[in-house]
Amino acid sequence: MRIHRVETKFKNRPHARQPIRDALQTLTGGGEVTLELIADDGLVGRSTTSFGRIDGAPKTLATLIETELAPLLIGRDPFLNGMILEDLKRETEYQGTFGLATFGLSAVDVALWDLVGKATGVPCHRLWGAYRDRLPAYAMVGWLNYDLDTLRRKCAEAVKFGFKGVKIKLGAPTLDEDLKRVEAVRKEVGRDVALMTDANQALHLAEALRRGAALAEWDVAWFEEPIPAHDLDGYIELTARLAVPVATGENLYGRAAFANFLAKRACRFIQPDLRRAGGPTEIRAVAALASGFGVPYASHGGGPEALSLLMCAPTAAWLESGIPSGPNARPVLEHGMALAPTGPGFGW
């Protein structure tokens, strides 16, 4: 089987009237890029890359894939995807492989694995050798622009749906405001539901230490990205000094960055993002590193790709999800556990 054609499409989403917000960004809508790798036998491997904001990003990524990556894909054997990805890294190195080019590599890698899965008729997590067929899921529902009533209502809705945990955004202007949010949700969901918190890089180190210490009494499952994502020394200090587990990883690019954080004990949960970490091939390497250092792995974001990778990560702990809606809602939850996808490749 060879790749015969590459098709890229992008679209923008209309801006939300009341956009959701975290401590770093207002997520107005953005858009998405779909990539199709069409094989000479007619099979199609697909990927979709979403942007929560930046209207120009989908068009820019589609152009990058079409003009820089696609020419290296024509005629290639998708079963040799490690070789293909290394070629794409070399090709993009001149301008910088990290950043948007990594989004492109990830999109290609997802589509390659989807194609291989379809060619063999097997879901990707079964191809890779799964450690489990389900795992706990939590719902990210507590946006920073929600008032306390909305926050309580959204978290209650997630628990009612069956999630074993809820995540809320922190990083409000004051510690007092953050604590009011945590207290409101903890009292709403009770002690049996895990409560994750996320400050989206908004704090400086001293303030992160102060707020992290204050979170301890509310039995918080983790304190995510308290400080800027690149600040390795800051994360080492936070992890050593805080009782609440520090989580990070959604803004790290490539396995070497993860190796640094893991080897230096700079977090207690690692959270690769499919687009930024570099796609399934790179994330499987990250998962192996995390298990070597005994660090639990939680996904940043959901979807069949993130869920498939969690099935194969030795130290997988949590799937991140929104509350599914509609007749074909995914993931399927059973007793709070998200069930592995069942379609070939990355099909649900």
Ligand SMILES: [Mg+2]
């Ligand atoms: Mg986050």
